[in-house]
Amino acid sequence: MTELNTLFQIFNNLSESEKKAFLKKIKGENLPNLTKASNITNICKCAHCNSANIVKNGTVRGVQRYLCRDCHKTFTPKTNTILFKTHYSDAVWRKYINCMMNGMSIRKSAKACGINPDTAFKWRHKILDSLQTMHKNVKLNGVVEADETFFPLSFKGNHNKSNFKLPRESHHRGKSNHKRGISSDQVCVPCAINLNGLSKSVITNLGKPTVKDLRKVFSRSIAENSVLVTDRNSAYNKIANEHNLQLVQIKAGKGSVGTFNIAKINSYHSILKMFIIYNFKGVSTKYLNNYLIWNNIKNYALGSEEEKEQIFADFVFTNKFCENSHDVSKRKAIPV
Ligand SMILES: [Zn+2]
Incomplete structure (x- = not known):
């Protein structure tokens, strides 16, 4: 099946005339229907122990x-979800998700939803935190292009805490990592995207990544027998060997090897930078993982805007969420 995924992804990325020529050549073969399958399953499980051994037990104010x-x-379907114990109606939360899908600022979304900006900020991160579970389970198959990108270390938003000290001590140790011009004030974000547009990106370390750092992202997120397309970074040889991936490495300055290239991952990096740097004027490193997910959903998930918003809302409203919103700003300044 993995080889088929690879073929389908390459096919979908051909021009219309190339597709026609290909289909003409294999005329008579039955091509499987490539319609999208919905990944939302509405299996109701116990909100406390996750057991499926549940029965209906009356209604509370109209809720089963x-x-x-x-x-x-x-329990009810809302127990321990983001909608549990909130002062606002589901409609306000839905409206807020719509604002997020449109990439709106805190101030504008707060105004549109009639909530205060502090609440809007907490909601943004509660919602994105709950999507981390979805992101953790993303598995890329077929043709997967991978490369790292870097963001300047940012402590935006930390300075208003009286006890906050800039954790920049690595500057003074004389050991900062200057290999390939990447210093330890650069946050490394390895990213991967397959030809279907399914993507994954996570903060791993400061400065140049080691094989161990890259494993944090790629070990469990690329299906066996996929084709991994990267630049000439030798760390990818190890990863490809460990996970049974076919490795295609593109030499710097050389556009492609056969049908493979790294155009999709390069474009992914550009769109991600636009989203973070131009849309949000840079984000604090402690929240960067959340913005990476937001970019993946807004700019990369498959489907129409309405379908994406629906999947986004269904996931957020039905998944267990335990973190108290007061903890959002207390997370570590550098989450690696
Ligand atoms: Zn239970």
Whole structure:
């Protein structure tokens, strides 16, 4: 199946005339229907112990309540989700997700939803935090282009805390990493995207990444037998060997090897930089992972704007979410 994925992805990226020529050549073959499958499954499970052994147990103010036969606790579809114990209606949260899909600022979204900007900021990160679970399970297959990009270390938003000290001590140790001109004030973000547009990106380290750093992103997120297309960084040889990937490396300045190139990952980096640097005027490193996910959903997930918004909302509203919103600003300044 993996080889088929590779073929389909290459096919989908051909020009219309190349597609026609290809189909003419293999006329008579039955091509499988490539329609998108929805990845949302509405299996209701216990909000406390995740058991599927549940029964309906009346309604509370019009909302279906369930009883778990294993842990004997009751719950509703909202228990422990982002909509649990909120002062606002589902409609306000939906409106807020719509603002996020449009890449709106905190101030504008707060105004559109009738909430205060502090609440809007907390919601932004509660929502993006809950999408981390979805992002963790992303597995890329077929033809996967990968490369790292870098963002300047940023402590934006940390300075208003009286006890905050800039964690820049690496400057003074004389050991900062200047290989290939990448210093330790650069946050490394390895990214990968397949020809279907499924993407993954996570902060791994400061400065140039080691094989160990790259493994943090790529070890579990690329399906076996995929074709991995990268630049000549030798770290990718190890990763490809460890995970049974076919490696194609493109020499700097050389456009492609056969049908493979790194155009998609280069364009991914440009769009990500536009999103972070121009749209948000740079973001604090402690929140960068959340903005990476936001970019993946807004600019890369498949489907129409409406379909994406629906998938986004369904996931956020049905997944368990435990973090208290007061903790959002207390996270580590450098999350690596
Ligand atoms: Zn239970």
